[in-house]
Amino acid sequence: MKDIVIEQYSSIIMGKNLYQKVWDEHAVGVLADGRTQLFIGSHLIHEVTSPQAFGMLRDLGLAVKFPHRTFATVDHIVPTDSQEQPFEDPLADAMITELRKNVAEHGITYFDLASGMQGIVHIVGPEQGITQPGTTIVCGDSHTATHGAFGAIAFGIGTTQVRDVLATQTLAMEKLKVRRIHVSGDLRPGVYAKDVALHIIRLLGANGGIGYAYEYGGSVFDGFTMEERMTVCNMSIEGGARCGYVNPDQTTFDYLANRPYAPKDTEWDNALLRWKSYASDSDAEYDDVVDICAADIEPTVTWGISPDHGIAISEVIPDPEKAKTPEERESVLEALEYMKLPAGEPIKGTPVDVAFIGSCTNGRISDFREVAQYLKGHNVAEGVTALAVPGSQITDAICKKEGIDKIFTQAGFEWRAAGCSMCLAMNPDKLKGDQLCASSSNRNFKGRQGSPTGRTVLMSPLMVAAAAIEGEVADAREVFEVSDQKESPHPRSLN
Amino acid sequence: MSIEAIHQVSGTAVYVPGADIDTDRIIPARFLKCVTFDDLAEGLFYDVRFNAEGEPVGHALDDSRFEGASVMLAASNFGCGSSREHAPQSIYRAGFRAIIAESFAEIFFGNSTGIGMPCVCGSAQDIQALTLAVEANPQLSVTINLQVMKVSYGAESFPITMPDSAREALITARWDSIGELLENAAAIEQCAESLPYV
Numbered sequence: 001m002k003d004i005v006i007e008q009y010s011s012i013i014m015g016k017n018l019y020q021k022v023w024d025e026h027a028v029g030v031l032a033d034g035r036t037q038l039f040i041g042s043h044l045i046h047e048v049t050s051p052q053a054f055g056m057l058r059d060l061g062l063a064v065k066f067p068h069r070t071f072a073t074v075d076h077i078v079p080t081d082s083q084e085q086p087f088e089d090p091l092a093d094a095m096i097t098e099l100r101k102n103v104a105e106h107g108i109t110y111f112d113l114a115s116g117m118q119g120i121v122h123i124v125g126p127e128q129g130i131t132q133p134g135t136t137i138v139c140g141d142s143h144t145a146t147h148g149a150f151g152a153i154a155f156g157i158g159t160t161q162v163r164d165v166l167a168t169q170t171l172a173m174e175k176l177k178v179r180r181i182h183v184s185g186d187l188r189p190g191v192y193a194k195d196v197a198l199h200i201i202r203l204l205g206a207n208g209g210i211g212y213a214y215e216y217g218g219s220v221f222d223g224f225t226m227e228e229r230m231t232v233c234n235m236s237i238e239g240g241a242r243c244g245y246v247n248p249d250q251t252t253f254d255y256l257a258n259r260p261y262a263p264k265d266t267e268w269d270n271a272l273l274r275w276k277s278y279a280s281d282s283d284a285e286y287d288d289v290v291d292i293c294a295a296d297i298e299p300t301v302t303w304g305i306s307p308d309h310g311i312a313i314s315e316v317i318p319d320p321e322k323a324k325t326p327e328e329r330e331s332v333l334e335a336l337e338y339m340k341l342p343a344g345e346p347i348k349g350t351p352v353d354v355a356f357i358g359s360c361t362n363g364r365i366s367d368f369r370e371v372a373q374y375l376k377g378h379n380v381a382e383g384v385t386a387l388a389v390p391g392s393q394i395t396d397a398i399c400k401k402e403g404i405d406k407i408f409t410q411a412g413f414e415w416r417a418a419g420c421s422m423c424l425a426m427n428p429d430k431l432k433g434d435q436l437c438a439s440s441s442n443r444n445f446k447g448r449q450g451s452p453t454g455r456t457v458l459m460s461p462l463m464v465a466a467a468a469i470e471g472e473v474a475d476a477r478e479v480f481e482v483s484d485q486k487e488s489p490h491p492r493s494l495n
Numbered sequence: 496m497s498i499e500a501i502h503q504v505s506g507t508a509v510y511v512p513g514a515d516i517d518t519d520r521i522i523p524a525r526f527l528k529c530v531t532f533d534d535l536a537e538g539l540f541y542d543v544r545f546n547a548e549g550e551p552v553g554h555a556l557d558d559s560r561f562e563g564a565s566v567m568l569a570a571s572n573f574g575c576g577s578s579r580e581h582a583p584q585s586i587y588r589a590g591f592r593a594i595i596a597e598s599f600a601e602i603f604f605g606n607s608t609g610i611g612m613p614c615v616c617g618s619a620q621d622i623q624a625l626t627l628a629v630e631a632n633p634q635l636s637v638t639i640n641l642q643v644m645k646v647s648y649g650a651e652s653f654p655i656t657m658p659d660s661a662r663e664a665l666i667t668a669r670w671d672s673i674g675e676l677l678e679n680a681a682a683i684e685q686c687a688e689s690l691p692y693v
Contacts (some may be wrong), residue, residue, distance in 0.1 A: 029682050
């Protein structure tokens with residue numbers, strides 16, 4: 001009894017973080033095994049991880065409980081040279097056909113190819129205003145953490161869990177611990193949200209976030225646009241954290257205003273009051289706190305086969321002989337053997353075959369605008385295949401309206417249609433042989449970009465553009481003469 | 496819906512080397528072009544098992560000494576990366592019923608528990624000793640006991656860990672949570688109505 005009183009008293013005097021507040025509001029009850037039955041406010045689905053779930057529903061004779069809480073689009077398998085159907089790949093065509101059948105049968109909102117609103121599921125949700133503060137959002141895709149940028153608890157799930165959400169709008173979940181990652185100071189010119197993400201993963205490791213939700217904060221995040229916040233939250237899973245979020249603020253509300261699914265009129269005023277209340281209290285408790293100085297972050301690139309294999313562009317490729325443990329030595333050796341990169345040499349100057357700008361990490365309008373403002377007057381190096389793949393049809397349309405696509409094509413990029421494309425190469429956009437790709441995507445795993453021997457070097461979109469122009473891994477600050485004297489390359493009004 | 500309680504898993508084992516084995520490695524993306532999980536076993540670790548001509552390159556999973564293994568041994572952060580349930584499904588459909596590793600990525604762990612394939616953690620040292628024993632005697636029977644949280648083989652044994660809720664779900668036949676989630680329909684409706692958004 002005494003314990004209970006103390007606990008209740010503590011909850012009054014101790015502040016709560018956003019994760020706790022949203023969790024508590026969505027807890028339906030406690031299951032027999034001790035897990036919480038958590039209500040899922042918004043469910044996003046796509047063609048790769050949902051068909052089996054609908055099949056399971058059919059086998060069990062179950063219906064979709066709240067069809068209006070699920071939203072679908074098609075992204076992974078869509079060809080980007082032409083979205084015309086039938087697709088050349090009959091398997092891809094069968095998958096989109098299956099998705100159409102399932103959404104029609106269950107009355108689910110679907111942003112199809114002809115809608116003008118199709119795109120990567122993590123770009124479509126925010127664009128439509130479906131992603132909102134204080135909500136729980138899941139999708140059968142690990143980059144669902146992207147939506148945490150709005151102050152939502154958002155995380156990726158497996159297909160059996162997609163079935164659970166379709167059938168009950170709930171999941172059996174274990175509560176995570178919360179780690180506050182505080183990035184203070186100002187980013188230097190030419191350093192982007194992507195570099196912040198790669199830097200954090202490098203510091204904390206690819207498995208450092210297991211068991212945690214990451215709360216990102218500090219002056220860097222306060223100053224970030226929503227799209228920059230999304231880039232960092234997106235890569236939480238690359239650091240092992242299933243979920244990452246930023247507290248909602250005026251930047252969040254400004255982004256959401258007038259989006260199709262955002263509240264309107266008096267509902268908007270009520271929503272604003274509510275949304276503000278979800279932000280972590282100033283005296284909120286955390287299970288762990290990490291402080292990072294923004295000025296320490298350089299343009300960062302990966303050299304290996306795990307997202308935590310990151311180094312600053314000015315650094316040299318690690319030497320296995322300098323490893324601190326035998327395990328580290330083995331891991332560096334394996335990575336260098338796969339990447340065919342020389343230990344101890346600068347990463348700068350590594351020849352590049354393919355350049356890819358796109359993905360749910362860096363395929364948003366601000367990514368293309370940012371690169372476009374530097375790309376004019378430059379040309380992609382001979383022998384380099386350069387792809388620009390907008391993350392959504394809306395992003396594509398805005399780029400075309402602003403003439404951004406022309407800037408890219410004049411520089412020698414191929415301008416493609418919306419989709420996941422070469423981030424995971426489930427469509428025809430694949431590396432060949434051991435081609436090396438400078439990529440704005442999120443994973444440099446072995447074989448990730450479609451060739452079992454293909455090599456990926458992760459970096460920011462502007463660094464990809466620099467690599468495309470130089471034909472080798474380059475420092476965008478030098479290629480584009482980004483200096484401290486110039487205006488900040490972080491325009492704040494891009495949403 | 497009747498599901499089985501899983502108290503223990505016994506069988507021969509095989510070690511899959513390497514830390515941070517990601518789900519793209521476990522099942523390359525091109526094998527995800529399917530609308531059921533039925534045929535996923537053939538894609539398991541495909542790109543590290545076969546060369547461009549489709550010939551085996553000598554991976555442990557193709558070593559006849561370990562044929563029929565049902566326990567997979569691995570290093571740390573196994574199953575990191577994508578949330579694709581295709582990864583544990585392909586392992587399960589290739590005949591595995593449990594995985595012992597130093598640690599697991601979270602989504603992979605949950606997906607595995609949800610299909611009744613226990614993932615338990617042991618120390619690097621213990622897994623190494625077990626791997627050596629299995630290499631020496633591929634027919635060695637390895638038992639994972641979730642009641643006492645121990646792995647035993649021959650005369651040896653070592654302690655293992657797993658989150659209590661997952662262990663509880665497995666040994667009380669609740670690892671497929673759908674039944675229990677459906678039972679609370681009234682509470683779900685109540686929560687849905689209390690939420691201030693659609």
